[in-house]
Amino acid sequence: MDKIARIDMGAAGGPKVTVGDLGEYAGLGGRAMTSLVVAAEVHPLAHALGAENKLVISPGMLSGTTGSMTGRLSVGCKSPLTGTIKESNAGGQAAQVLARLGYAAVILEGKPVGDDLYKIVINKDGIKVIVDNSLKMMDNYLLVAKLRQEFGDKVAYMTIGSAGERKLLAASIACTDPELRPTRHCGRGGVGAVMGAKRVKAIILDDAGMKMRPAKDLDKFRDANRLFVEGLRKHPVTGEGLPAYGTNVLTNVLNEAGGYPTNNFKSGQFAGSSKISGEAQAELEIKRGGSATHGCHRGCVIQCSGIYNDKDGKYLTKQPEYETVWSHGGHCGIDDLDTIAQLDRIDDNIGVDTIEMGVTIGIAMDAGLIEFGDKAGAIRLMEEVQKGTPLGRVLGSGAGITGKVFGVERVPVVKNQALPAYDPRAVQGIGVTYATTTQGADHTAGYAIATNILKVGGDVDPLKTEGQIELSRNLQIATAAIDSTGMCLFIAFAILDQPETFQALLDMLGSFYGITMTGDDVVALGKKVLSAERDFNTRAGFTKHDDRLPRFFYNEPIAPHNQTFLMKDEELDEVFNW
Amino acid sequence: MSQTIAAQPPGIPDLKNFTAQLDVGQLSSFFPIFQKGVTVPAIVGCTLKSFLCEQMAIPTDYVTERITTIFLDNRPVDDLDRTIIQEGSRVTLSAAMPGLVGATMRRGGFYAALRQGISHASDSGATEGTSGTVRLKLFNLLLAELGPLVLLRGLILERNELDELLHILSKLPDNAPDGVEKIFLSVSFSGVTT
Numbered sequence: 015m016d017k018i019a020r021i022d023m024g025a026a027g028g029p030k031v032t033v034g035d036l037g038e039y040a041g042l043g044g045r046a047m048t049s050l051v052v053a054a055e056v057h058p059l060a061h062a063l064g065a066e067n068k069l070v071i072s073p074g075m076l077s078g079t080t081g082s083m084t085g086r087l088s089v090g091c092k093s094p095l096t097g098t099i100k101e102s103n104a105g106g107q108a109a110q111v112l113a114r115l116g117y118a119a120v121i122l123e124g125k126p127v128g129d130d131l132y133k134i135v136i137n138k139d140g141i142k143v144i145v146d147n148s149l150k151m152m153d154n155y156l157l158v159a160k161l162r163q164e165f166g167d168k169v170a171y172m173t174i175g176s177a178g179e180r181k182l183l184a185a186s187i188a189c190t191d192p193e194l195r196p197t198r199h200c201g202r203g204g205v206g207a208v209m210g211a212k213r214v215k216a217i218i219l220d221d222a223g224m225k226m227r228p229a230k231d232l233d234k235f236r237d238a239n240r241l242f243v244e245g246l247r248k249h250p251v252t253g254e255g256l257p258a259y260g261t262n263v264l265t266n267v268l269n270e271a272g273g274y275p276t277n278n279f280k281s282g283q284f285a286g287s288s289k290i291s292g293e294a295q296a297e298l299e300i301k302r303g304g305s306a307t308h309g310c311h312r313g314c315v316i317q318c319s320g321i322y323n324d325k326d327g328k329y330l331t332k333q334p335e336y337e338t339v340w341s342h343g344g345h346c347g348i349d350d351l352d353t354i355a356q357l358d359r360i361d362d363n364i365g366v367d368t369i370e371m372g373v374t375i376g377i378a379m380d381a382g383l384i385e386f387g388d389k390a391g392a393i394r395l396m397e398e399v400q401k402g403t404p405l406g407r408v409l410g411s412g413a414g415i416t417g418k419v420f421g422v423e424r425v426p427v428v429k430n431q432a433l434p435a436y437d438p439r440a441v442q443g444i445g446v447t448y449a450t451t452t453q454g455a456d457h458t459a460g461y462a463i464a465t466n467i468l469k470v471g472g473d474v475d476p477l478k479t480e481g482q483i484e485l486s487r488n489l490q491i492a493t494a495a496i497d498s499t500g501m502c503l504f505i506a507f508a509i510l511d512q513p514e515t516f517q518a519l520l521d522m523l524g525s526f527y528g529i530t531m532t533g534d535d536v537v538a539l540g541k542k543v544l545s546a547e548r549d550f551n552t553r554a555g556f557t558k559h560d561d562r563l564p565r566f567f568y569n570e571p572i573a574p575h576n577q578t579f580l581m582k583d584e585e586l587d588e589v590f591n592w
Numbered sequence: 593m594s595q596t597i598a599a600q601p602p603g604i605p606d607l608k609n610f611t612a613q614l615d616v617g618q619l620s621s622f623f624p625i626f627q628k629g630v631t632v633p634a635i636v637g638c639t640l641k642s643f644l645c646e647q648m649a650i651p652t653d654y655v656t657e658r659i660t661t662i663f664l665d666n667r668p669v670d671d672l673d674r675t676i677i678q679e680g681s682r683v684t685l686s687a688a689m690p691g692l693v694g695a696t697m698r699r700g701g702f703y704a705a706l707r708q709g710i711s712h713a714s715d716s717g718a719t720e721g722t723s724g725t726v727r728l729k730l731f732n733l734l735l736a737e738l739g740p741l742v743l744l745r746g747l748i749l750e751r752n753e754l755d756e757l758l759h760i761l762s763k764l765p766d767n768a769p770d771g772v773e774k775i776f777l778s779v780s781f782s783g784v785t786t
Contacts, residue, residue: 251688
């Protein structure tokens with residue numbers, strides 16, 4: 015990964031490709047690369063769908079190596095949904111292939127004049143930008159099937175569906191999994207709309223003739239990777255729970271804790287939770303000949319995904335994740351896994367964020383468009399999005415806009431991005447992260463539960479009230495760092511409990527780059543990324559008043575704990591005070 | 593896992609006893625009702641640790657290392673020795689969970705502060721126990737691991753719960769009860785050591 019490709023989609027005479035060295039971005043990958051490029055090169059007041067915005071695509075620092083769990087891809091830009099800086103990441107094969115091709119980043123710049131649609135082919139011979147108007151308004155499954163006829167099965171695809179072409183604010187970018195299904199999405203923040211605005215429909219990544227990226231110290235890297243994998247396999251979360259049930263194993267637990275937002279955040283418990291739990295989902299998948307254990311990219315040893323077949327045993331979609339099952343399930347009062355799986359399929363196909371769309375449909379239910387629990391109605395609304403009707407365009411623009419159009423007061427968004435599946439009134443510390451993250455409400459912004467090992471911010475007494483602010487700060491720093499490595503965030507569980515597994519991760523990074531990595535280095539990287547993101551947002555006009563939850567979280571107690579969000583504004587303002 | 597002593601049916605009038613021997617393949621038929629919760633006989637007024645380790649006969653190291661997430665009446669529990677179960681208490685057991693919130697819910701975990709508003713406050717003073725019942729839920733990995741033990745010890749099923757169970761069981765026991773409102777059910781599985 016020793017080069018950066020810049021593709022000026024708006025260049026006179028047609029798109030122009032320039033490949034250069036890394037320059038000031040040397041040594042960066044993933045979120046560190048995307049955020050530092052956007053912060054430095056995008057005007058903070060630029061229109062997110064305009065020529066001034068840039069779409070930065072970057073594999074992680076260890077992507078394309080033989081290291082396990084290294085297949086996360088980061089996509090960054092100014093978000094059309096939030097107006098903030100955005101990093102959205104996904105699994106799938108794209109990161110590994112792009113890294114092996116030697117690109118630390120591919121940056122889409124400018125905006126073409128006219129209505130032509132483009133595909134970009136990246137292989138060992140270089141980069142070609144080709145007009146292909148036959149792809150117009152194709153959705154992801156059909157689109158990838160068509161591309162496979164031309165480019166075959168030994169490549170990775172990044173695509174947008176009709177939602178991205180329509181520049182809907184919930185639009186995602188799909189990355190294909192090892193079976194070439196468009197099921198892994200850079201979902202949050204409308205990154206698909208930015209790709210659509212640049213008129214890029216598909217990026218084909220072909221690493222034929224390329225080799226794995228070699229480590230500086232091959233033996234040490236191999237040994238560290240072995241220890242890292244052993245650590246993941248022996249841990250009960252990464253070695254047992256996630257492979258058996260996937261992330262949806264959280265449904266029962268969150269519901270029991272009274273933190274499972276139900277019927278658009280009216281209650282913390284859903285009566286139908288056991289019907290859509292990870293346990294029920296895994297059993298159904300196995301019974302129908304699918305699988306409850308599947309990796310989103312080669313080299314994954316956790317295998318938290320699965321294959322969801324329909325009643326006839328035919329592939330329908332990948333295993334819907336916890337967030338999807340919640341947003342289309344409990345949030346909408348729907349307790350039927352088949353309906354949720356169909357909605358997940360539609361989301362992936364047209365290319366929209368499952369959290370944003372599920373939350374939006376729940377708001378539409380609250381507005382009275384359809385009743386809570388109306389399974390057919392929910393599918394009908396998603397079909398409106400697919401058709402691009404006026405109603406569909408409103409819904410596809412996300413929860414905030416839908417709430418405004420239909421006069422709904424209870425709209426669970428921060429910086430206009432829909433909240434994920436944890437009610438901040440029950441789990442107050444999560445609310446701190448939702449409110450203050452640079453990305454808009456995002457559960458993964460403070461997800462890297464390894465702060466005690468990293469010693470981010472020193473030793474914190476987690477049982478003190480002020481610990482919640484410090485913990486959120488430290489979690490966000492640790493997450494920004496891990497998002498830069500290309501590592502799946504789920505490795506954090508094993509790191510949390512097993513110091514030797516964290517050391518193995520440091521050794522992988524150190525031996526690959528021929529440097530000595532310490533926890534302090536990781537923390538410094540995380541702070542650097544967050545500082546750049548905060549600075550961009552400030553220049554874009556965001557203030558501390560944007561770091562707040564919607565008022566209903568402060569005013570409406572939620573059952574069963576009958577609790578409101580209690581964190582004071584002054585406390586929230588301390589999160590980034592380091 | 594150590595041998596479990598079947599609980600004595602509690603002194604509920606007209607409670608019919610029913611014992612079944614099933615194939616191990618039918619164990620998963622009980623998972624849906626375990627997730628919703630089942631009523632089990634218990635000595636109440638004692639600590640949660642006593643309930644799990646002494647009454648349920650779950651080995652202490654299993655409780656400590658495997659059952660990392662425990663709820664009492666929707667509240668995450670941190671200290672088993674200072675948590676008292678009462679008549680009708682709802683006890684939920686889970687293995688380690690993914691995600692930040694999964695880590696947050698862990699018993700005595702590093703991130704417990706993030707959910708301090710809903711945590712179970714420590715109780716003081718276990719009393720001399722009395723016979724009663726507790727509502728027990730099992731989640732995820734514990735379904736298969738603790739399910740046989742709970743079933744062997746016995747549980748009390750209301751009519752609707754029994755109907756749901758009989759609907760799911762692929763092979764009905766020959767002497768399945770009929771026409772009763774509530775039963776005490778004890779189940780053993782061939783080939784399963786509890």
